[in-house]
Amino acid sequence: MTLARTFLDRALVAAHTAADAAEVGIRAHYRARDFAVETKADATPVTEADREAEAAIKRVLRAAFPGHAYYGEEEGREGDSDFLWLIDPIDGTKSFVRGYPFFSTQIALMHEGELVLGVSAAGEYGERTWATRGGGAFLGTNGRDGRAIRVSGARELGPATAISTGNLKSLACDPRRWNALAGLVARSGRIRGYGDFLHYHLLARGAIDLVIESDLNILDVAPLVVVVREAGGVFTALDGGKVDLSLSSALAGPPGLHGLALEALAA
Structure with a gap:
């Protein structure tokens, strides 16, 4: 089913408004350093700021779309609908806890299993990216001042090519893939580990x-x-598989370079 542009525009406004609402509480906790840190069952940290931000996001989205379903980092799945909002109120909680600004609020809309809208709001870092399917991608400081953005035209690895990596623990346990990554790094100009939201914004x-x-x-x-x-x-x-709710790895880049890396890593 093709979604109307008017619906996507309205959903994008709601997502920006939800990100704004979350940012108020996140900023207050971050700057005051007044939060307790708990450890979840998966050994990752969580704070009251995470929970409050998720609740703030859901209040805004539910007011706009009361029949939609939700999948939040802190509260899990709620509701049953062809429309599913995916919410990570503070992606990068470890950075938030340690006091450096590499964390963001992640809000996306999935329709019938396909991602159609996304807002990545990194308020303390000072930028936000957003996109809707068929509507282009934008970068700004909020949802109202964006400029259109495009990936690079890179088609092959070389002295000017920059690769960024995130968490590589499971890849490091696979000798073949680890060696394949080493081969890509050796052929590139720079290797960085920006991680979390930042390297996708840069990409x-x-x-x-x-x-x-x-x-x-x-x-x-x-x-x-x-x-x-x-x-x-x-x-x-990483193996070229589709993006769905079971996603556990990522390979992203311009079409030609993505294909080259995929051939190396998935062989």
Whole structure:
């Protein structure tokens, strides 16, 4: 089913408004350093700021779309609908806890299993990216002042190529893939580990050329998938698999470079 542009525009306004609402509480906690840190069952940290932000996001989205379903990092799945909002209120909680601004609020909309909208809001870092399917990708400081962005035109690895990696623990345990990654690094000009939201923002605006991560979940990157794709890039799992709720790895870049990396990593 093709979604009307008017619906996507309205959903995007709601997503920006939800990100704004979350940002108020996140900023207050971050700057005051007045939060307790708990450890979840998966050994990752959570704070009251995470929970409050998720609740704030849902209040806004539910007011706009009361019949939709929700999948949040802190509260899990709620509701049953062809429309599913994916929410990570603070992606990068470890950075938030340690006091450096590499964390973001991730909000995406999935319709019948396909991601159609994404907002990645990194308020303390000072930028936000967003996109809707067929509507292009944008970068700004909020949802009202964006400029259109595109991935780089890189087609092969070389002295000017920049690769960024995220969590690579499981890839490091696979000798074949680890050696394949080493081969890509040896052929590139720069290797960085920007991680979290940042390397996808950089990728979508053409500042770096390839992102490789072997350990993540869909809530970490759902809106960034839409942003990268609408900026002209390709976003898949490391083995070329489709992006769905079971996603656990990422390979993203311009079409030609993505294909080259995929051939090396998935062989």
